[in-house]
Amino acid sequence: MAAELASLVQRLEVAVGRLEAVSGPAGGAAGSAGGAVAAFVEAYDDIISGPVAQYVALSQQIGGDVQKHADMMKQAFSSQRQLLATASSSQKPSDSVLTALLQPVSKAIQQVQAFREQNRTSPLFNHLSAVSESVPALGWVAMAPKPGPYVKEMQDAAMFYTNRVLKDYKEKDKTHVDWVKAYVSIWTELQNYIKQHHTTGLSWSKTVSNRTGPGPEPDGPVAAASVAPPSAPAGPPEELSGAPGGGSGGGATSRNALFAAINQGSDITRGLKHVSDDQKTHKNPALRGQAGQAAPVRTGPKPFSSATPRPAGSAAPTRTLPPVLELEGKKWKVENQEGAQGLVISNTELKQVVYAYKCNQSTLQVKGKINSITIDSCKKMGLVFDDVVGIVEVINCRDVKVQVMGKIPTISINKTDGCHVYLSKDSLSCEVISAKSSEMNILVPNKDGEFTELPVPEQFKTVWDGQKLVTTATEIAG
Numbered sequence: 001m002a003a004e005l006a007s008l009v010q011r012l013e014v015a016v017g018r019l020e021a022v023s024g025p026a027g028g029a030a031g032s033a034g035g036a037v038a039a040f041v042e043a044y045d046d047i048i049s050g051p052v053a054q055y056v057a058l059s060q061q062i063g064g065d066v067q068k069h070a071d072m073m074k075q076a077f078s079s080q081r082q083l084l085a086t087a088s089s090s091q092k093p094s095d096s097v098l099t100a101l102l103q104p105v106s107k108a109i110q111q112v113q114a115f116r117e118q119n120r121t122s123p124l125f126n127h128l129s130a131v132s133e134s135v136p137a138l139g140w141v142a143m144a145p146k147p148g149p150y151v152k153e154m155q156d157a158a159m160f161y162t163n164r165v166l167k168d169y170k171e172k173d174k175t176h177v178d179w180v181k182a183y184v185s186i187w188t189e190l191q192n193y194i195k196q197h198h199t200t201g202l203s204w205s206k207t208v209s210n211r212t213g214p215g216p217e218p219d220g221p222v223a224a225a226s227v228a229p230p231s232a233p234a235g236p237p238e239e240l241s242g243a244p245g246g247g248s249g250g251g252a253t254s255r256n257a258l259f260a261a262i263n264q265g266s267d268i269t270r271g272l273k274h275v276s277d278d279q280k281t282h283k284n285p286a287l288r289g290q291a292g293q294a295a296p297v298r299t300g301p302k303p304f305s306s307a308t309p310r311p312a313g314s315a316a317p318t319r320t321l322p323p324v325l326e327l328e329g330k331k332w333k334v335e336n337q338e339g340a341q342g343l344v345i346s347n348t349e350l351k352q353v354v355y356a357y358k359c360n361q362s363t364l365q366v367k368g369k370i371n372s373i374t375i376d377s378c379k380k381m382g383l384v385f386d387d388v389v390g391i392v393e394v395i396n397c398r399d400v401k402v403q404v405m406g407k408i409p410t411i412s413i414n415k416t417d418g419c420h421v422y423l424s425k426d427s428l429s430c431e432v433i434s435a436k437s438s439e440m441n442i443l444v445p446n447k448d449g450e451f452t453e454l455p456v457p458e459q460f461k462t463v464w465d466g467q468k469l470v471t472t473a474t475e476i477a478g
Contacts, residue, residue: 038088040197044081047189052077055182061175065122069115069131076108080138084202092204102142109135120374121331121353126164127176130183134158137187140194144201148194155187160414160435321358330371331355337362350389356381375400394419404430413437413456422451432456 037045052074059070083101093101116132119125137154140147162180169176197203324335325343330352332345337359345354348368356364356375363382366373372390375381380399385392387406394400394413402411403422413419413434421432422443434440440456457473464470 038085040193040203041081041084041088043193043197044084047186047193048077048081051182051185051189055179055186058175058179058182062124062127062179065115065119065124066127066179069112069128072108072112072115073131073135076105076112076135076138079104079108080141083141087202087204090205105138105141109138120355121329126161126168127179130158130161130165130180133161134187137190140190140198141202147198147201148191151187151191151194155184155191158184158187164433327352332366333357334359334364337364353390356383369406375402413440416440420453 056070056074059066083105086101092098112135113132116125116128119128122128134154134157137151140151143150162184165176165180320338321336323337323340324333325337325345326333332348332352332354334343334345334354334356335358337343337356338361340359340362343362343364344367345364346367348366348370350369351371353371354364354366354373356373356378358376359378359381361380362378363384366383366385369387369389370385371388372392373383373385373388374393374395375383375397376393377396378400379397381397382401382403383392384403384405385408388408391410391412392402392408394402394411394416396414397416397419399418400416401420401422404424404427406424407426408430410431410433411421413421413432414436416437418439419437420441420443423430423445425445428444432440432442434456438458440458442454442456443451444454445451459474460471461474462469462471
């Protein structure tokens, strides 16, 4: 009941916005040149009052960080709606003006993503991640010529986390399951909307009213850019248009001569003059400075010479951040470690988490029992830990090794190339969840203490069995 009430309130807000746009002094920014709301703006309002409103209402039922995130998303869609309204009544502006118009949407996207990063210890982190991974889809307004496929790509990026929400709450709370369905439907409806109204990019108004009489003038950067008269198109080349001031006969004669030359085929090159080597500027530098040359000839970059010292400030120094290994609240932060082979975290507690970020060629050992461990954007990283009661996540990494000494229920590998997981005898029942990753191997201990290496499938086969799709892993030959 609460969800239906919140959805109704959202639809009323959209309706009021439409009335204000039409009844405003100049038709409002949302109006087209005639004062009425454009068709593609109305269609976008249907998305806001439909799946977006349902997502916001269910987020309010869940509460906490999910509700705060939904409020940010609501503002993001509102900012995009304002941009669409502007586009419906203005011609496409210059790139600098367009960048300024896109700023509200861009800032809203950044705010949504920053909230997730600031709340990595949230119990609803999977909800926040699903939204954060897919919210860049609102950037479709700057994508051309295929904004629809871009939205689909961002929607797929959230699938990893929405599946985890479904897994965690499928048997516990139906509200979270409905929340996933409502949120995913936003991007599905947006793709249909783009396909119908903005197939190759954001649609702008084709006409602009040139006001000469009294009345309110359009304001804002788009108005200033849109009312400027377009520059006159360049005329045809003199060879095709005839002599200046001549009639159509001269142009027709030139065109006939052009087509006659083209019809010669390979004989067209007979009239070309052979240029000897002593007349070629690239072989005779002295010719380059002669008068009458239209433009200087580029000589290209000179080969590097060890005898010539390079200027001290020729290349900008790479910015390096200081390494971090500290406990901040309940989170152990391990950041920017380079070549650190003996990193150890001890004296841990069950409620604590470990977050390793941008560590290269380093090893980290976590002693004791801890809540969760996340390895993000690391290269050639080694992780050894005792017990984790939650999950170990490997995200955006390359060439990492994870060794379990005790127990772990779930290991997640996402957007990672090269990951070796060494399981202990007590952790053989753990689940390994992977998505958008390659070169993954699970190493299982034998009785003699050695490990057997088993690859995680990366190639799948899907068939229709008459009632549903059936997907099975396939082995790559070779």
